[in-house]
Amino acid sequence: MRxxxxxxVLGEYLDGTLDAxxxxxxxxxxxxxxxxxxxxxxxxxTVGMCRSLEEEEVPQGFRAALMSRMAxxxxxxxxxxxxxxPRRWTWPSLSSVYRxxxxxxxxxxxxxxxxxxxxxxxxxxxxxxHSPASVADNALLQxxxxxESTGSLRSRSAPNTSVTGSPxxxxxxxxxxxxxxxxxxxxxxxxxxxxSPTGTPDGTPQGGTSVHGLGGGVDPGAAGQGPGPxxxxxxxxxxEESTKNSVGRSTDIQRKIIYSASLRLxxxxxxxxxxxxxxxxxxxxxxxxxxxxxxxGTDGAPTGLKTxxxxxxQPKRGLFGIAPLPNPPVPVPPPEKINSLTLRVPSDSFSSxxxxxxxxxxxxxxxxxxxxxxxxxxxxxxxxxxxxVHEARLLEILGQAKSVEDILKVETELEKxxxxxxxxxRQLRNLSNQVSYSTITVELHESRPSPFGxxxxxxxxGLIGDAFLRSIDGLLRWGLxxxxxxxxxxxxLVLLAAAALIARYLWKRYGRRSGTGAGAP
Amino acid sequence: MVSREDLLVQRCKRGETGAFDELVQxxxxxxxxxxxxxxxxxxxxxxxxxxAFVRVYNAIRDFxxxxxxxxxxxxxxxxVCLDQLRSRAxxxxxxxxxxxxxxxxxxxRQVTDGALxxxxxxxxxxxxxxxxxxxxxxxxxxxxxxVLRDIQDLPYEDIADILNLSLGTVKSRLNRxxxxxxxILSDMELFREDDVRRAGISR
Numbered sequence: 232m233r234x235x236x237x238x239x240v241l242g243e244y245l246d247g248t249l250d251a252x253x254x255x256x257x258x259x260x261x262x263x264x265x266x267x268x269x270x271x272x273x274x275x276x277t278v279g280m281c282r283s284l285e286e287e288e289v290p291q292g293f294r295a296a297l298m299s300r301m302a303x304x305x306x307x308x309x310x311x312x313x314x315x316x317p318r319r320w321t322w323p324s325l326s327s328v329y330r331x332x333x334x335x336x337x338x339x340x341x342x343x344x345x346x347x348x349x350x351x352x353x354x355x356x357x358x359x360x361h362s363p364a365s366v367a368d369n370a371l372l373q374x375x376x377x378x379e380s381t382g383s384l385r386s387r388s389a390p391n392t393s394v395t396g397s398p399x400x401x402x403x404x405x406x407x408x409x410x411x412x413x414x415x416x417x418x419x420x421x422x423x424x425x426x427s428p429t430g431t432p433d434g435t436p437q438g439g440t441s442v443h444g445l446g447g448g449v450d451p452g453a454a455g456q457g458p459g460p461x462x463x464x465x466x467x468x469x470x471e472e473s474t475k476n477s478v479g480r481s482t483d484i485q486r487k488i489i490y491s492a493s494l495r496l497x498x499x500x501x502x503x504x505x506x507x508x509x510x511x512x513x514x515x516x517x518x519x520x521x522x523x524x525x526x527x528g529t530d531g532a533p534t535g536l537k538t539x540x541x542x543x544x545q546p547k548r549g550l551f552g553i554a555p556l557p558n559p560p561v562p563v564p565p566p567e568k569i570n571s572l573t574l575r576v577p578s579d580s581f582s583s584x585x586x587x588x589x590x591x592x593x594x595x596x597x598x599x600x601x602x603x604x605x606x607x608x609x610x611x612x613x614x615x616x617x618x619x620v621h622e623a624r625l626l627e628i629l630g631q632a633k634s635v636e637d638i639l640k641v642e643t644e645l646e647k648x649x650x651x652x653x654x655x656x657r658q659l660r661n662l663s664n665q666v667s668y669s670t671i672t673v674e675l676h677e678s679r680p681s682p683f684g685x686x687x688x689x690x691x692x693g694l695i696g697d698a699f700l701r702s703i704d705g706l707l708r709w710g711l712x713x714x715x716x717x718x719x720x721x722x723x724l725v726l727l728a729a730a731a732l733i734a735r736y737l738w739k740r741y742g743r744r745s746g747t748g749a750g751a752p
Numbered sequence: 753m754v755s756r757e758d759l760l761v762q763r764c765k766r767g768e769t770g771a772f773d774e775l776v777q778x779x780x781x782x783x784x785x786x787x788x789x790x791x792x793x794x795x796x797x798x799x800x801x802x803x804a805f806v807r808v809y810n811a812i813r814d815f816x817x818x819x820x821x822x823x824x825x826x827x828x829x830x831x832v833c834l835d836q837l838r839s840r841a842x843x844x845x846x847x848x849x850x851x852x853x854x855x856x857x858x859x860x861r862q863v864t865d866g867a868l869x870x871x872x873x874x875x876x877x878x879x880x881x882x883x884x885x886x887x888x889x890x891x892x893x894x895x896x897x898x899v900l901r902d903i904q905d906l907p908y909e910d911i912a913d914i915l916n917l918s919l920g921t922v923k924s925r926l927n928r929x930x931x932x933x934x935x936i937l938s939d940m941e942l943f944r945e946d947d948v949r950r951a952g953i954s955r
Contacts, residue, residue, distance in 0.1 A: 242927035270934075273943050277934040280883045280942070281902035289784045290798055294776050297802055301769070301809065 232260040237267045241274050332731055339723075343716045487608040487662070490581045490669035492599045498592035501568055501677040508572060508673060511587045517576030517668070524570045570675040581669040588673060595676070608662055615655040622648045757821050764812050772812075776805055779822065782904070783829050789899040790833040792888040800836055804829040819913050826906070827914045830896060837892060879942065886936045894929035901926050 237260065243249040244257060261267055498504040509519060576584045589597070625648060629641045757778070763771030783804060788797035807828050815824055887895055900911045901922075912922045937943065 238931050239927065242923060242930065273934050273938060274930060276943055277930055277937055278902055280879070280937070281887070281898060281933075282905070284789070284880055284883060284903050286781060286785050287788050287794070287797075289780045289801075290794070293784065293798065293801070294773070294780055297776060297805055298769070298773055300802075301772075301806075 232256040234260075234264060234267055237261075237264075237270060241271060245275065245278070329731065329734075332727065332734070336727065339720070340716065343720065486603065487605045487666045488578075489602045489604055489662075489665045490578055490599070491601075491671070492581075492585055492597070492669070493672040493674070494585075494588060494597050495595040495674045495676065496588070496592040497595055497676045499677070501570070501675065504591045504675060505570060505572075507591050508574070508588055508675070511584055512574045512576060515576045515580035515584045517574055517580070517584065519572060520575050520670075521573040522570060523572075524568070526568055568677040572673040572675060574671040574673065575668040576671060578667055578669050581671075585671060588671070592675075604662055604666065608659070608666075611655055611659045611662065615652065615659060618648055618652045618655060622652060758817070761812065761815065761817075761821050764809075765815075772809055775821075779825055780805075782822075783825065786826065786829050786899065786904055787833055789884070789887065789903050790830070790896065791836065792884060796836065800833050801829070804832045807832065820910075823910050823913045826900070826904075826910070827916075830900075830914060834892060834896065882940055882942055883937065886933055886940060886942075889936060890929065890933060893925065894932050897922065897926050898929045898933060902930075 237257065240249055240253060240257060244254065249257070261271065496504070512519060574584070585599070622645065625641055625645045629638065629645065632638045632641055757775075760771045760775050760778075764775065780801070784797055784801045787800040787804065788794060791797050791800055804825075808825055811828075815821070887898060890898065896915065897911065900906050900914065901908070906914075908919055908922050911917075912919050915922065917925070
């Protein structure tokens with residue numbers, strides 16, 4: 232017998248079940264091998280040490296605790312479960328293969344359903360169609376179309392599904408700031424006298440109708456008369472005559488400075504802030520020069536009414552070959568609204584208007600700029616005076632002209648000079664307008680992207696309603712995602728099931744043999 | 753012949769709480785000790801023993817009497833403990849040194865018998881703690897079989913039943929387990945020359 236075989240038979244040798252021949256071989260080997268003697272001795276001692284471990288006493292109250300728990304469980308009805316014991320949670324007796332599969336499957340479900348939800352925006356309208364904002368927007372859209380059909384609305388921006396115009400009504404301001412001498416240049420505001428559903432929740436004096444008119448290059452007295460209490464349609468024409476006179480005579484050499492400012496303002500109540508800005512501007516004898524309302528991300532049409540829309544269709548994306556639901560009339564969830572306002576206020580009230588507007592919301596950025604145009608002004612003034620003198624002289628020459636040829640020559644010259652005078656006059660008036668009227672550009676952002684619009688329900692009830700609708704919406708989205716996912720995952724699930732069956736077979740075949748126990752009772 | 757054990761089981765199946773109480777009384781020491789040796793610490797042993805009895809109680813109607821009640825009970829305890837140990841192996845929470853300190857905690861009580869020299873007594877306790885530690889560091893299947901055979905002193909046939917193994921497998925595995933434990937204890941230098949010599953002489 233070799234040393235390597237000794238270990239194999241020690242157990243039986245000590246039990247006395249080793250057959251006689253083997254015993255003789257072993258004992259012969261042991262006599263000649265001190266190492267195996269030691270092994271045998273230590274083997275014996277190992278067993279002896281294990282046997283010497285005494286039984287522990289059961290902790291006091293063990294049985295009482297067990298029985299009282301069982302009694303408690305019986306009183307509650309039903310069988311006693313392991314849950315009745317404050318033990319660490321353990322997996323149900325699944326094999327590790329199944330556990331792995333379960334975890335992997337769960338992760339897959341979460342991952343893919345998350346992706347599906349992310350890519351499925353359409354279903355949200357199922358709930359949100361009831362929100363007041365979309366009702367209002369629909370009405371507004373309809374109104375805009377009516378306006379267009381009567382030809383009173385010059386242009387309109389209709390990015391496929393989104394609303395056109397500003398939330399407080401379709402305000403169209405078409406006056407060129409340059410104030411050209413053309414008297415037909417007028418600004419036009421079209422709003423519904425009855426007020427749009429979304430219009431002016433704070434109740435401005437106009438009753439939801441804001442009309443802003445201006446003439447090009449009018450002086451402070453004549454401008455800013457726009458907002459008429461009558462509503463409807465207002466045309467403010469420029470008084471070319473008076474403007475010309477007032478500009479022509481201005482010869483004072485005080486500093487000519489153009490002030491301008493641009494603000495980015497975040498507000499929670501979009502319409503209210505908009506109306507407040509208008510009120511402030513009007514109170515300071517200023518006027519709204521331009522208003523661009525847009526909802527970014529809808530169609531890349533940032534300039535509200537300025538851009539005639541060609542209605543670019545949104546790219547349709549099909550997931551798993553399923554066509555997306557038809558686009559709702561309102562993009563949902565409502566993205567951030569932006570209204571870009573250009574205000575003109577008299578230079579005197581520039582700083583006060585600016586600070587008042589800043590107080591209406593969170594100022595995100597603010598740029599104030601001033602440009603000294605005194606020299607330009609004097610230069611223009613001088614050239615205009617010279618041109619006027621030149622014109623007067625030409626008229627004088629014209630009176631003395633004898634031949635038709637002379638007359639024609641002088642007339643040509645006169646024509647040139649008059650054009651120069653006209654250009655210079657316009658430039659001067661332009662400059663003068665810029666000096667006397669400061670420009671404030673306000674970019675108004677709605678900072679609260681509520682799906683219920685700026686006039687969403689307020690108060691506890693409204694908030695509860697909001698939350699409820701939102702969670703139903705989420706549920707629907709999730710549900711749709713799950714359905715889509717399950718459909719898509721079907722082939723994979725079949726594969727996984729096959730893998731699980733194979734794993735179970737292998738487990739039963741090979742895992743059992745090395746495992747120490749049968750399943751729990 | 754119907755044993756007392758079988759009678760109690762029959763009464764339990766009829767829903768007699770008192771009968772189960774008697775069964776617990778009969779086996780709590782065995783069950784608790786099995787759980788203690790398998791888990792290596794008393795807190796877990798308490799929880800595991802309770803858990804095992806709960807499972808037995810819930811499943812007693814399904815007990816067909818193919819093996820003896822005690823065998824069935826040990827099988828449940830073993831499975832409960834091994835389940836726990838497997839999950840523990842993935843998330844180890846208890847130090848292996850823990851039994852050592854608790855063994856020392858029992859020192860005052862043991863000393864009062866006064867028969868032994870206190871120093872020897874300490875040594876004896878430390879040795880036991882070390883043996884338990886060695887057993888705990890065995891791999892699961894070796895530990896189980898050592899505990900069932902060399903500590904709980906169950907017959908081979910019962911062990912084969914409990915572990916669902918053949919008799920030959922039980923014996924050969926036990927032998928391998930003992931050799932493994934021997935080398936662990938040897939590494940811990942628990943064998944003393946004179947003890948080895950003494951053990952080698954007597955059979």
